Amino acid sequence: MNKKIFRASFITSLFVLLISFVLILGALFDYFEGQIMRELQSEANYISYALQNEGVSYIDNLKSGKQRITLVSAKGVVLADTTANKNELENHADRKEIKDALKNGSGTSTRYSDTLMQKTLYYAQRLDDGTVLRISTTQNSIIVILLGFLQPLIFIIIIALCISLFLSHRVSKAIIKPINTLDLENPASNETYEELTPLLKKLSAQKQTIDRQIKEAEQKQEEFRLITENMSEGLLIIDKDLNVLSHNQAAARLLEAEDIKGGSVLNFNRSKGFRNAIDTALLDTRAENHITHNENTYNLIANPVYENDKIIGAVMVIIDITESVKREQLRREFTSNVSHELKTPLTSISGFAEMMKSGDTPNETIVDFSASIYDEAQRLITLVSDIIKLSELDESNTPFDKENVDIYNLSAEIISRLKPIADKYNISLNIIGDTATVYGTRKILDEMIYNLCDNAIKYNKENGTVDVIINQTNDKTNLTVRDTGIGIPQAEQNRVFERFYRVDKSHSKLVGGTGLGLAIVKHGAAYHNAEIKLTSTEGKGTSVTISFSK
DSSP states (O other), X not given: OHHHHHHHHHHHHHHHHHXXXXXXXXXXXXXXXXHHHHHHHHHHHHHHHHHHHHTTHHHHHSOOOSEEEEEEOTTSOEEEESSSOGGGSOOOXXXXXXXXXXXXXXXEEEEEOTTSSEEEEEEEEEOTTSOEEEEEEEEEOHHHHHXXXXXXXXXXXXXXXXXXXXXXXXXXXXXXHHHHTOOTTSGGGOOOOGGGHHHHHHHHHHHHHHHHHHHHHHHHHHHHHHHTTTOXXXXXXXXXXXXXXXXXXXXXXXXXXXXXXXXXXXXXXXXXXXXXXXHHHHTTOOEEEEEEETTEEEEEEEEEEEETTEXXXXXXXXXXXXXXXXXXXXXXXXXXXXXXXXXXXXXXXXXXXXXXXXXXXXXXXXXXXXXXXXXHHHHHHHHHHHHHHHHHHHTTOOOOOOEEEEHHHHHHHHHHHHXXXXXXXXXXXXXXXXXXXXXXXXXXXXXXXXXXXXXXXXXXXXXXXXXXXXXXXXXXXXXXXXXXXSOOXXXXXXXXXXXXXXXXXXXXXXXXXOSOHHHHHHHHHHHTTOEEEEEEETTTEEEEEEEEEO
């Protein structure tokens, strides 16, 4: 504040000084210019009298002095001039002072030199015979005058600045001193500017209010600490009338409710389980319920709050258990699917073995049974291998180091391995693009690309095409596997990356597979922090793109 007052007073005094200087200089300049014009008019009167007695010869006999005397006819022709040859001068009919004199009897004008350093004052007077007598004199412009006064002017300005700085400093100190010495602990006892009295009264009232609020806040903070000792995540504190006394942001976030200030607790959630937990707690019983909200599952723990053995409200803790519930559900589904997938080949193996055990089976049939047992055993080995891969990816327990992998060369190797299978169905395999490096685990990347290409072959049409496209953008390396196969219905596209999920189970049995290929791709992409995008049109084909960050 002191700086602002000092700056304002200093700038004001400096501004007043400059304005005063300009006004005084302008007034003096105008005064002297008017005085010169009056002298030119007086001299013109004397010369006009002389011209009447002696004629034009009077001007011809005059010597050139400070004033220039010119006699001009009514048509603007120069009849005589004390400075220049009249025959060399141009017509003066268009000069302002000449035109004004012919019209009004007299006229004046001022013209500056090209450098603006001098100006010429003209006074013209019409004579009785119709001719015009003009007298002019040259005067320094205000710029020249200022340059002449420059040294003393700078000295005066410096002195004025020093005085202004000193006075501004003293004034600002004097103004701010009573404010700096205010006793804010006792605002009402200060004696200072009358204008500050309303402010001091408000400060005194606010101090009392703040002191009272601090005591209330300390009491509420202690109550809050006692109530929330066992808080896990979301917290709701309500009174016996279901009004929200307090809640944390976690409660509003978990239940996706607005940041409610007061109001009914049912504004957070109106589900049956939520209401039952609150009602039970207000009836003097601890309650624990599970509720589902927007595909999320929460565990609600509601406890009554007492004061002198009387229930005054309840505190509710909200714990998000969505992840554990989903994991348990996936675990059950996975166990069920694995049991089913293992049971089928084991049943076949057991059946063939039982028939071979009887000893009555012909040798040629034993060969067929052995081939079937081998195929089913290979299916079991593949299934167990895929389950192990998924388990490793789930636990991030891969024993492989990351390195820079050229996915173009890796894709070319995979295509060469799959070419015999593709040739069997007359499917054309193509790789499009150029060298592109991804930082990752080569074995996992191999599994991902192999599974995508293998699926594209298995679910393709005869004489179809599989394209592996590799391209790069500024921040991504993209690998796309595109086929011309049977496609995936729109309703099934969100589930194809689930474990053991098959869109066409009958077709899957014909081409084989464990149903874990795309699940491995999904987990491998997550392991590499990559994004997966699937687009498919039923009957036309499918395209899967994996985008790796650079």
